Amino acid sequence: MKVLVVGSGGREHALCWAIAASPLCDALYCAPGNAGIAADAECVTIGAEDFDGLVAFAREKSIDFVVVGPEAPLVAGLVDRMTESGIKAFGPTEAAAALEGSKGFAKDLCAKYDIPTAAYRRFAELEAAKTYIREQGAPIVVKADGLAAGKGVTVARSVDEALAAAEDALSGRAFGESGAEIVVEEFLEGEEISVFALCDGKAALMLAAAQDHKAAFDGDKGPNTGGMGAYSPCPAMTDALAAEIEEKFVRRTVAAMKAEGRPFIGILFVGLMITAAGPKLIEYNVRFGDPECQVLLLRLRSDLLPALVAACDGILDSFDLRWYDEVALSVAMASKGYPGPYQNGTEIRGIEAAEADGRVKVFHAGTARGADGRLLATGGRVLSVTALGDSVADAQRRAYAAIDKIDWPGGFCRRDIGWRAIAREK
Numbered sequence: 001m002k003v004l005v006v007g008s009g010g011r012e013h014a015l016c017w018a019i020a021a022s023p024l025c026d027a028l029y030c031a032p033g034n035a036g037i038a039a040d041a042e043c044v045t046i047g048a049e050d051f052d053g054l055v056a057f058a059r060e061k062s063i064d065f066v067v068v069g070p071e072a073p074l075v076a077g078l079v080d081r082m083t084e085s086g087i088k089a090f091g092p093t094e095a096a097a098a099l100e101g102s103k104g105f106a107k108d109l110c111a112k113y114d115i116p117t118a119a120y121r122r123f124a125e126l127e128a129a130k131t132y133i134r135e136q137g138a139p140i141v142v143k144a145d146g147l148a149a150g151k152g153v154t155v156a157r158s159v160d161e162a163l164a165a166a167e168d169a170l171s172g173r174a175f176g177e178s179g180a181e182i183v184v185e186e187f188l189e190g191e192e193i194s195v196f197a198l199c200d201g202k203a204a205l206m207l208a209a210a211q212d213h214k215a216a217f218d219g220d221k222g223p224n225t226g227g228m229g230a231y232s233p234c235p236a237m238t239d240a241l242a243a244e245i246e247e248k249f250v251r252r253t254v255a256a257m258k259a260e261g262r263p264f265i266g267i268l269f270v271g272l273m274i275t276a277a278g279p280k281l282i283e284y285n286v287r288f289g290d291p292e293c294q295v296l297l298l299r300l301r302s303d304l305l306p307a308l309v310a311a312c313d314g315i316l317d318s319f320d321l322r323w324y325d326e327v328a329l330s331v332a333m334a335s336k337g338y339p340g341p342y343q344n345g346t347e348i349r350g351i352e353a354a355e356a357d358g359r360v361k362v363f364h365a366g367t368a369r370g371a372d373g374r375l376l377a378t379g380g381r382v383l384s385v386t387a388l389g390d391s392v393a394d395a396q397r398r399a400y401a402a403i404d405k406i407d408w409p410g411g412f413c414r415r416d417i418g419w420r421a422i423a424r425e426k
């Protein structure tokens, strides 16, 4: 098979690394990719948003299978475009990607199909939103309806903060069109878990669960980011909880989407809060998480590629995936300043030394080669240093030992990824 992966982050590096290892893969391309992905795939300089360019390239190379990594091209309909052009592509259609593309759509689906989630109201009118926020009081959560690069959610500790967030979104200032409508919802308290399932429109195959650290700094402090680290499995996930989540969230959502005429094919990422009243949905995503994908794929024993193809072909019920029992833990190394402004082009050395431990893999998230071959940082999150271990503590130790061999004065990382799970192990 000739395969094209679309995207350029740590998630796409992990996807390329896993797909390149498949005996079914004869040729692998990544658009646009990065310097690390270039070791596993031939990178082509076509952006993930350039649908005409991607379709033309897939035709020219007779690509058999396209795997779309990030949410933006999925929500904008890249899989539909590929399918219309006769090219098999993995991921939800535009209609099914509304689960992530419109928080209002997702919340209404939960209400209609009895999927537990925070109480909410949708608003397009500022005055009505303000009245509701004042009635409900704080803490309260304000969310832009559409995609906002992970910045559309305000967990407001005060009514004033919530009012300001509603005004910023609905005025169009903060998120443009994505904020033209908002969801205002109940604040949920508890531990967050991310659950992943591979779906073929009718059936769902549960993948491993993971937990990530969204805050930029140690102790889960500081601004929210795309994710500073993750681990899998999560000790908070018991067998009983896993069974409840599969039934109430994954199976119900797949059945609901089928009933709505928007069958969901792809990776369903269910973000949950484990509250005192049981698990409740925080949000859906329609793709692998980043960095959750890196930890999941390091733990995957089976060949990923035939599973993705089976999901596309609607024959997942005959499929099973096997996992290593080991723990995987990933630490994001980011450019100093991230998630605020940061400098691009700082040099990174020592990746080979970091990978000398055979249980460590350094996935690249934002790197490029300079003209002289030096490895340069080209993004906020730059490396995803991922290790397998016998426990969360062991995986954490290996990940940080690897990081200490990386020579990158322009970067930083959190030093406490996995702390909650390690406290449970003790």
Ligand code: AMP
Pocket (backbone or CB within 6 Å): 118, 141, 150, 151, 152, 153, 155, 185, 186, 187, 188, 189, 192, 214, 224, 282, 283
């Ligand atoms: P998102 O940007 O959609 O991934 O959401 C960012 C984060 O906001 C989530 O990971 C949660 O930590 C938090 N969050 C979202 N909704 C709620 C809620 N209803 N209650 C408490 N925290 C929330």
Ligand code: GLY
Pocket (backbone or CB within 6 Å): 212, 226, 227, 285, 288, 289, 290, 291, 292
């Ligand atoms: N790490 C969270 C996400 O990918 O959305």
